[in-house]
Amino acid sequence: MNRVLEPELMDNAEQAKVYASANFEEENQGFVDRFVQAHGNELDNAHVVDLGCGPGDILIRLVKAHPTLHVTGIDASQPMIDIAQRSIDGAKLGDRIALKCQRVQDVTFSTPVDAIISNSLAHHVPNPLQFWYAIKTMAKPGAPVLVMDLIRPESTEEAQAIIDQYASQEPAQLQKDFYNSLLASFTEDDVAAHLAELNLSRLLLDVPDDRHWIVEGRVF
């Protein structure tokens, strides 16, 4: 099945609200734990960037999991940034979490960042090489990177079967977004080709379950 693009940004207020209300606790905490277990000992006072931070749940879990790192969340959807800011204020973590409402392809930092994470953003970006290029140019040499996203199924029937298995109890809007995201995602071979194209040879690709890929390692 060929890739079918979905809208790049989740900038509809209702769509952002439904996504923010969904329970991604297990997936998000697992993502944060994996990153902190692998790299926590080199993140003292580090500046970590979360690309496509959405409603900010991972940002908050990350700063709670490490005592001194600080993080910048980037998302080009103003409704998502507004939800994230409210959650950060509510958790009184504004001194450790900053937000930028910008496309990751357009973001620059005056100092290279110490580490980069991103969950479920890559499939939104029409040209995936721009996503990996942003990581490559933003990070300091040797920076740890953890990226996770969905795998594109082989058919629309297979995509629907994943929705039925994992999201049948979720609101219709969330099921629709999940389905469209699966169709917009990349296969394992796609991701391997993108990494090779940008010579990101120290990033390793893994497939931990039936619907996700993970890229982990360092960027040089």
Ligand SMILES: C[S@@+](CC[C@H](N)C(=O)[O-])C[C@H]1O[C@@H](n2cnc3c(N)ncnc32)[C@H](O)[C@@H]1O
């Ligand atoms: C599926 S959500 C994932 C949110 C969050 N990372 C999580 O795991 O819950 C993807 C987010 O990426 C944002 N996004 C899509 N394309 C983007 C881009 N080019 N630059 C910045 N944000 C983008 C969307 O607006 C949306 O909030």
